[in-house]
Amino acid sequence: xxxxxxxxxxxxxxxxxxxxxxxxxxxxxxxxxxxxxxxxxxxxxxxxxxxxxxxxxxxxxxxxxxxxxxxxxxxxxxxxxxxxxxxxxxxxxxxxxxxxxxxxxxxxxxxxxxxxxxxxxxxxxxxxxxxxxxxxxxxxxxxxxxxxxxxxxxxxxxxxxxxxxxxxxxxxxxxxxxxxxxxxxxxxxxxxxxxxxxxxxxxxxxxxxxxxxxxxxxxxxxxxxxxxxxxxxxxxxxxxxxxxxxxxxxxxxxxxxxxxxxxxxxxxxxxxxxxxxxxxxxxxxxxxxxxxxxxxxxxxxxxxxxxxxxxxxxxxxxxxxxxxxxxxxxxxxxxxxxxxxxxxxxxxxxxxxxxxxxxxxxxxxxxxxxxxxxxxxxxxxxxxxxxxxxxxxxxxxxxxxxxxxxxxxxxxxxxxxxxxxxxxxxxxxxxxxxxxxxxxxxxxxxxxxxxxxxxxxxxxxxxxxxxxxxxxxxxxxxxxxxxxxxxxxxxxxxxxxxxxxxxxxxxxxxxxxxxxxxxxxxxxxxxxxxxxxxxxxxxxxxxxxxxxxxxxxxxxxxxxxxxxxxxxxxxxxxxxxxxxxxxxxxxxxxxxxxxxxxxxxxxxxxxxxxxxxxxxxxxxxxxxxxxxxxxxxxxxxxxxxxxxxxxxxxxxxxxxxxxxxxxxxxxxxxxxxxxxxxxxxxxxxxxxxxxxxxxxxxxxxxxxxxxxxxxxx
Amino acid sequence: xxxxxxxxxxxxxxxxxxxxxxxxxxxxxxxxxxxxxxxxxxxxxxxxxxxxxxxxxxxxxxxxxxxxxxxxxxxxxxxxxxxxxxxxxxxxxxxxxxxxxxxxxxxxxxxxxxxxxxxxxxxxxxxxxxxxxxxxxxxxxxxxxxxxxxxxxxxxxxxxxxxxxxxxxxxxxxxxxxxxxxxxxxxxxxxxxxxxxxxxxxxxxxxxxxxxxxxxxxxxxxxxxxxxxxxxxxxxxxxxxxxxxxxxxxxxxxxxxxxxxxxxxxxxxxxxxx
Numbered sequence: 001x002x003x004x005x006x007x008x009x010x011x012x013x014x015x016x017x018x019x020x021x022x023x024x025x026x027x028x029x030x031x032x033x034x035x036x037x038x039x040x041x042x043x044x045x046x047x048x049x050x051x052x053x054x055x056x057x058x059x060x061x062x063x064x065x066x067x068x069x070x071x072x073x074x075x076x077x078x079x080x081x082x083x084x085x086x087x088x089x090x091x092x093x094x095x096x097x098x099x100x101x102x103x104x105x106x107x108x109x110x111x112x113x114x115x116x117x118x119x120x121x122x123x124x125x126x127x128x129x130x131x132x133x134x135x136x137x138x139x140x141x142x143x144x145x146x147x148x149x150x151x152x153x154x155x156x157x158x159x160x161x162x163x164x165x166x167x168x169x170x171x172x173x174x175x176x177x178x179x180x181x182x183x184x185x186x187x188x189x190x191x192x193x194x195x196x197x198x199x200x201x202x203x204x205x206x207x208x209x210x211x212x213x214x215x216x217x218x219x220x221x222x223x224x225x226x227x228x229x230x231x232x233x234x235x236x237x238x239x240x241x242x243x244x245x246x247x248x249x250x251x252x253x254x255x256x257x258x259x260x261x262x263x264x265x266x267x268x269x270x271x272x273x274x275x276x277x278x279x280x281x282x283x284x285x286x287x288x289x290x291x292x293x294x295x296x297x298x299x300x301x302x303x304x305x306x307x308x309x310x311x312x313x314x315x316x317x318x319x320x321x322x323x324x325x326x327x328x329x330x331x332x333x334x335x336x337x338x339x340x341x342x343x344x345x346x347x348x349x350x351x352x353x354x355x356x357x358x359x360x361x362x363x364x365x366x367x368x369x370x371x372x373x374x375x376x377x378x379x380x381x382x383x384x385x386x387x388x389x390x391x392x393x394x395x396x397x398x399x400x401x402x403x404x405x406x407x408x409x410x411x412x413x414x415x416x417x418x419x420x421x422x423x424x425x426x427x428x429x430x431x432x433x434x435x436x437x438x439x440x441x442x443x444x445x446x447x448x449x450x451x452x453x454x455x456x457x458x459x460x461x462x463x464x465x466x467x468x469x470x471x472x473x474x475x476x477x478x479x480x481x482x483x484x485x486x487x488x489x490x491x492x493x494x495x496x497x498x499x500x501x502x503x504x505x506x507x508x509x510x511x512x513x514x515x516x517x518x519x520x521x522x523x524x525x526x527x528x529x530x531x532x533x534x535x536x537x538x539x540x541x542x543x544x545x546x547x548x549x550x551x552x553x554x555x556x557x558x559x560x561x562x563x564x565x566x567x568x569x570x571x572x573x574x575x576x577x578x579x580x581x582x583x584x585x586x587x588x589x590x591x592x593x594x595x596x597x598x599x600x601x602x603x604x605x606x607x608x609x610x611x612x613x614x615x616x617x618x619x620x621x622x623x624x625x626x627x628x629x630x631x632x633x634x635x636x637x638x639x640x641x642x643x644x645x646x647x648x649x650x651x652x653x654x655x656x657x658x659x660x661x662x663x664x665x666x667x668x669x670x671x672x673x674x675x676x677x678x679x680x681x682x683x684x685x686x687x688x689x690x691x692x693x694x695x696x697x698x699x700x701x702x703x704x705x706x707x708x709x710x711x712x713x
Numbered sequence: 714x715x716x717x718x719x720x721x722x723x724x725x726x727x728x729x730x731x732x733x734x735x736x737x738x739x740x741x742x743x744x745x746x747x748x749x750x751x752x753x754x755x756x757x758x759x760x761x762x763x764x765x766x767x768x769x770x771x772x773x774x775x776x777x778x779x780x781x782x783x784x785x786x787x788x789x790x791x792x793x794x795x796x797x798x799x800x801x802x803x804x805x806x807x808x809x810x811x812x813x814x815x816x817x818x819x820x821x822x823x824x825x826x827x828x829x830x831x832x833x834x835x836x837x838x839x840x841x842x843x844x845x846x847x848x849x850x851x852x853x854x855x856x857x858x859x860x861x862x863x864x865x866x867x868x869x870x871x872x873x874x875x876x877x878x879x880x881x882x883x884x885x886x887x888x889x890x891x892x893x894x895x896x897x898x899x900x901x902x903x904x905x906x907x908x909x910x911x912x913x914x915x916x917x918x919x920x921x922x923x924x925x926x927x928x929x930x931x932x933x934x935x936x937x938x939x940x941x942x943x944x945x946x947x948x949x950x951x952x953x954x955x956x957x958x959x960x961x962x963x964x965x966x967x968x969x970x971x972x973x974x975x976x977x978x979x980x981x982x983x984x985x986x987x
Contacts, residue, residue, distance in 0.1 A: 005856040005944070006848045016851050023851070031858030094955055102963040109819075109967035113974040116812055126978060129809030148981040156981035165984030218744040233983065234746050241809060252744045
């Protein structure tokens with residue numbers, strides 16, 4: 001039996017102080033500590049040598065008991081201590097080593113952090129992770145997304161305490177993502193007022209649904225306030241790697257702000273309403289009439305493209321390169337065979353733009369050339385363009401005042417006292433033509449001023465035809481104008497003589513302009529579908545003068561379906577019926593209108609909460625698969641009226657069309673709205689394809705997500 | 714013992730309950746698109762400060778704010794809860810950025826060293842009781858020297874001329890390094906007795922060649938070998954109980970500093986205060 005190593009009696013067991021910084025060096029080296037140990041500064045307190053004391057000529061050891069007591073050997077004869085210096089080099093205790101290590105670790109961490117956080121811009125070491133591939137090109141430029149990156153550490157502290165940092169950063173996102181609209185940071189990128197309206201509409205819906213339990217519980221927290229701006233990072237969390245999905249949101253997250261909450265698309269989703277036919281199509285087209293009548297009856301076969309009747313929807317519609325939108329075939333390929341003759345309207349002589357009124361020679365004595373002396377002027381007024389060009393001519397206006405109400409058809413029947421005014425009208429017309437001769441297009445612009453921009457820069461231009469008219473009708477116009485300005489009498493030239501002087505000319509009608517030597521009128525005859533002059537005129541008129549457009553004479557001519565621009569003619573069909581097929585939309589915010597020249601809705605800047613891609617739905621290869629979703633409206637007859645009363649509205653005279661821009665009310669599609677049950681057959685829980693983002697856009701004013709989704713698909 | 718078991722069950726239940734609340738709150742807040750990472754991060758930072766205050770508590774033993782044992786249990790409990798928050802904060806994935814990866818590594822090391830320390834503090838004391846004498850760690854060098862001195866006396870102080878040189882030779886060859894300092898620490902940690910068995914075999918091999926007096930000395934030497942080996946066992950285990958703190962505590966300081974800088978960066982660049 002061995003003796004115990006550890007003694008715990010008070011004499012043989014020193015009080016251990018592990019928290020002391022220093023321990024005896026002897027203890028560490030040989031396990032023989034001195035009783036004193038090192039002091040707090042880490043110095044050995046042992047004094048093995050003493051300072052011998054002399055007493056009666058002898059030296060005595062003075063070593064204290066604590067240092068080992070008096071030694072046996074005692075001092076040497078010369079009074080020095082016989083002991084060697086046995087002081088140790090104290091060492092750090094475990095506790096002190098740990099504390100030292102802690103300090104070193106803290107200093108290393110602080111130094112590393114200061115290196116990372118120093119500098120005028122963030123270090124690359126600070127980047128919390130790679131950004132997505134779409135943002136990879138700006139990854140090294142922190143300043144592109146973070147306002148804090150404009151400066152150093154002080155700026156960061158300022159940004160950290162700034163409550164608007166998130167929104168300021170979001171503004172930087174919008175520098176690139178500028179297609180999100182002016183209210184991009186508000187929920188769904190729509191204005192608060194618009195959002196309130198949508199919310200009110202949703203509240204009016206009486207369909208009942210039960211919110212999922214998680215949403216009920218989460219409402220106890222703090223869902224985003226619908227009237228506050230939302231930072232982009234609320235939904236889009238960056239720095240999660242190149243392949244991170246920035247747009248991933250769960251259905252519950254989508255619904256957290258919504259007034260109506262429901263379990264899934266399969267259960268509780270609000271009805272689809274009249275989707276996708278909330279608005280009229282860009283082009284008015286009666287599918288029922290075409291499919292059930294024109295494409296069936298043999299009598300129309302000869303008018304079909306290449307004599308072939310369309311057999312299915314694909315005959316006219318094909319998916320675009322992304323597969324998202326079903327494109328409609330071009331007018332030339334699909335519609336022209338039937339409708340081009342209607343547009344060309346061979347019997348239509350053209351829209352008069354310039355005309356010489358009929359003035360008897362006896363009125364124009366000594367007033368120079370006036371070719372239009374016989375016959376009857378066919379309209380009470382001059383062509384609209386002429387009226388506008390003479391509107392700011394003071395002499396012409398003075399003449400009109402003298403004449404009072406003027407009817408150009410009976411100009412020669414007026415009292416002789418009005419002859420001077422009629423002469424002035426003739427000179428006003430000559431002056432107009434002379435100005436055009438001298439200044440060309442500039443003369444028209446100056447005369448039109450700022451009003452009526454729709455008549456400026458008409459393409460193809462009327463100027464060459466006006467110049468030609470001057471050469472034919474007024475070959476000595478320059479001389480006449482000189483004499484007129486000198487108030488000299490100008491003898492009328494013999495018509496035969498003047499025609500000898502005139503330059504030989506050929507009339508080129510290929511650009512639509514025609515010059516008639518019989519009624520001295522310059523007309524424009526539309527070239528066919530998408531006529532450039534009418535398209536340009538309509539675009540500008542609709543955009544800038546829509547309110548007064550209905551009263552414009554030119555509009556009255558081209559919108560008159562019974563007359564061919566002449567009040568007394570009975571043309572079969574009118575040219576310029578553009579707006580019978582091409583509808584007009586008005587932006588509710590800006591008030592600006594635009595014509596839907598193309599059938600695709602892509603040209604509209606309106607909000608789009610729902611995004612549908614045809615491509616994934618066209619893979620089954622089933623015949624007439626379009627009809628599965630796009631079913632005709634049921635009615636007793638096949639001819640369901642798809643036009644509402646106010647799609648085309650007659651004016652008070654019941655003669656001219658007026659334009660209605662209320663796209664939500666003017667017509668129906670002729671199709672039944674998409675049935676939600678049809679969608680649910682595929683989009684249900686079992687197929688896991690019923691998430692909100694399958695069909696809905698958060699950003700109502702962007703097309704990017706849809707495009708990205710398509711590319712992924 | 715039953716009381717301890719009861720306490721552990723309560724602690725486990727409380728941990729599961731609180732973890733469920735944390736997960737639930739995280740889920741509900743994430744539904745409302747709240748900044749859950751920031752909420753987790755702030756809570757985690759508070760937890761880290763609470764955890765580090767345990768070290769402060771040990772430095773202020775005179776304060777009557779609960780005994781150290783209670784604080785230790787609280788420290789372990791909060792530490793485990795912090796791991797739940799940490800996993801939610803990093804969204805169960807390793808961060809890509811260098812600074813955040815270092816922060817991740819630091820927390821993970823501190824947490825794992827804490828868990829290891831916790832396991833050691835639960836298992837080592839039982840092992841210490843199973844072998845050798847209960848000694849104070851700081852005094853082990855003294856006891857080692859005492860044993861060594863005894864061995865030297867037994868071998869080299871020769872009052873009896875019958876003792877030959879076999880034992881001194883044996884000492885120089887096999888025992889000197891053994892008695893000079895701590896030996897076989899890894900084997901002690903692994904609870905291996907292979908080295909002792911080897912030494913016993915050497916003693917047994919030598920025994921037949923010794924006379925009676927030498928055999929007596931050898932028996933006494935064997936006793937000292939056992940005593941020294943038990944002392945090494947105590948040293949290895951007690952040192953292990955102290956050494957894990959050399960990782961846990963210094964890295965805690967680093968963790969606090971990294972976390973504070975991380976908070977500044979997050980608030981500045983993610984605008985989380987707003």
